[in-house]
Amino acid sequence: MHISVFDIFKIGIGPSSSHTVGPMRAAYRFAARLADEGHGARVAGIRVELFGSLGHTGKGHGTDLAVMLGLEGEAPDLLDPDVVPGRIAKITQTRSLTLHRGGQVTFVPAEHLVFHRRERLPLHSNGMRFRALDATGAPVLEGIYYSVGGGFVTTPDGALAGGPNPAVPHPFETAAELLSRCQDTGLSIATLMYENECAQRPEAEVRAGILHLWSTMQGCIDRGCAREGILPGGLKVKRRAAAMRRKMRADGQGRDPLVALDWVHLWALAVNEENAAGGRVVTAPTNGAAGIVPAVLSYYRTFVPNADDEGTMRFLLTAAAIASLYKKNASISGAEVGCQGEVGVACSMAAAALAEVMGGTPEQVENAAEIGMEHNLGLTCDPIGGLVQVPCIERNAMGATKALNAARLALSGDGTHKVSLDKVIATMRATGADMSTKYKETSRGGLALNIVEC
Numbered sequence: 312m313h314i315s316v317f318d319i320f321k322i323g324i325g326p327s328s329s330h331t332v333g334p335m336r337a338a339y340r341f342a343a344r345l346a347d348e349g350h351g352a353r354v355a356g357i358r359v360e361l362f363g364s365l366g367h368t369g370k371g372h373g374t375d376l377a378v379m380l381g382l383e384g385e386a387p388d389l390l391d392p393d394v395v396p397g398r399i400a401k402i403t404q405t406r407s408l409t410l411h412r413g414g415q416v417t418f419v420p421a422e423h424l425v426f427h428r429r430e431r432l433p434l435h436s437n438g439m440r441f442r443a444l445d446a447t448g449a450p451v452l453e454g455i456y457y458s459v460g461g462g463f464v465t466t467p468d469g470a471l472a473g474g475p476n477p478a479v480p481h482p483f484e485t486a487a488e489l490l491s492r493c494q495d496t497g498l499s500i501a502t503l504m505y506e507n508e509c510a511q512r513p514e515a516e517v518r519a520g521i522l523h524l525w526s527t528m529q530g531c532i533d534r535g536c537a538r539e540g541i542l543p544g545g546l547k548v549k550r551r552a553a554a555m556r557r558k559m560r561a562d563g564q565g566r567d568p569l570v571a572l573d574w575v576h577l578w579a580l581a582v583n584e585e586n587a588a589g590g591r592v593v594t595a596p597t598n599g600a601a602g603i604v605p606a607v608l609s610y611y612r613t614f615v616p617n618a619d620d621e622g623t624m625r626f627l628l629t630a631a632a633i634a635s636l637y638k639k640n641a642s643i644s645g646a647e648v649g650c651q652g653e654v655g656v657a658c659s660m661a662a663a664a665l666a667e668v669m670g671g672t673p674e675q676v677e678n679a680a681e682i683g684m685e686h687n688l689g690l691t692c693d694p695i696g697g698l699v700q701v702p703c704i705e706r707n708a709m710g711a712t713k714a715l716n717a718a719r720l721a722l723s724g725d726g727t728h729k730v731s732l733d734k735v736i737a738t739m740r741a742t743g744a745d746m747s748t749k750y751k752e753t754s755r756g757g758l759a760l761n762i763v764e765c
């Protein structure tokens with residue numbers, strides 16, 4: 312199964328890929344299915360149930376808003392985040408929504424959107440059940456979907472949203488296979504991934520698409536560095552990127568040898584503050600961990616001599632190749648394996664990508680990815696108040712600098728190392744399976760329990 316760079320890096324809105332982007336895509340698919348199967352005229356109302364982690368933290372993550380807008384036909388990559396408040400106010404006031412390719416149906420959020428905090432559907436913690444009802448309240452159609460992290464959506468039969476999977480010239484399922492293909496062909500991980508992408512769409516489209524991802528990430532950093540105030544959700548978390556940038560500019564670069572780290576922190580904070588505010592974000596591999604790859608890529612563009620668009624493409628292709636290994640062999644969902652699946656994976660991706668553009672061999676790149684995860688094993692997910700703010704925002708800054716460490720450590724060696732990337736991915740999966748549910752995006756343990764919301 313090939314997972315594309317455009318599957319890993321999806322343009323969407325904050326604050327969560329699994330709790331916002333995925334549910335919006337699921338709702339959109341259900342509404343489209345109603346129209347495709349000709350049920351539209353019979354539908355008078357919709358009922359949506361959210362289970363597991365979605366039931367616990369869906370409110371803080373904007374799942375309710377995402378579901379309503381998805382039913383109305385909005386897609387996360389096209390929706391203008393600024394129109395969301397007005398659209399939700401209209402649904403609430405009129406007690407109805409306009410179904411995608413359908414008519415107006417009754418929808419009272421407080422009654423028809425149910426958060427099940429103690430129940431979960433069998434296959435994954437992020438389960439959703441949609442029911443379309445006729446005028447008598449009888450069911451017209453039911454659909455069950457799972458949001459499995461990074462904006463990916465599956466159905467109970469395990470089908471990934473997005474259609475069939477085309478053949479690629481260099482298929483790989485594990486890091487060992489990826490390295491072996493690099494050795495056989497003499498290609499770097501980035502070039503191998505690039506050839507796989509070009510087997511699916513025209514080369515010009517691949518190039519333009521990847522550079523568009525980078526410009527969207529830059530736009531997110533710019534907005535995050537410009538906006539000030541308090542983040543939504545009631546936790547009263549103050550945005551700090553704008554003030555931090557002002558201070559850094561006023562102080563100048565000085566002689567501090569670690570000034571690059573301050574910039575990396577700033578870029579990561581800017582992205583994750585923008586994400587927490589519901590702004591335009593690129594999953595990398597998720598929204599909660601979306602700051603690490605752009606921050607490390609900005610480090611490359613700013614501080615590595617001769618950085619250019621070619622290097623940017625190689626960076627994102629390598630990061631996507633590494634993310635696909637986690638997606639295939641473990642998980643990129645905080646609700647499934649804790650934050651090691653989000654910030655841990657993003658750190659591993661960014662470490663590998665930086666090693667690649669700094670001239671690393673495939674073995675050094677694999678080593679960087681492995682180090683990036685090895686020291687995030689066991690990282691729990693315990694967001695305070697169910698909001699993607701604390702510890703998430705700062706954790707991205709820490710994850711980004713850890714990725715720099717991992718890349719540099721790997722580049723100082725020759726690529727040989729004790730723990731393979733495949734082994735660390737298997738360990739991450741097993742650790743996630745052993746982890747108490749309290750620490751898997753339910754906000755029932757850790758910081759979420761010990762810090763009083765105010």
Ligand code: SF4
Nearest residue numbers: 599645650653692703
């Ligand atoms: S703690 Fe980590 S996994 Fe959990 S919501 Fe925050 S970034 Fe995502």
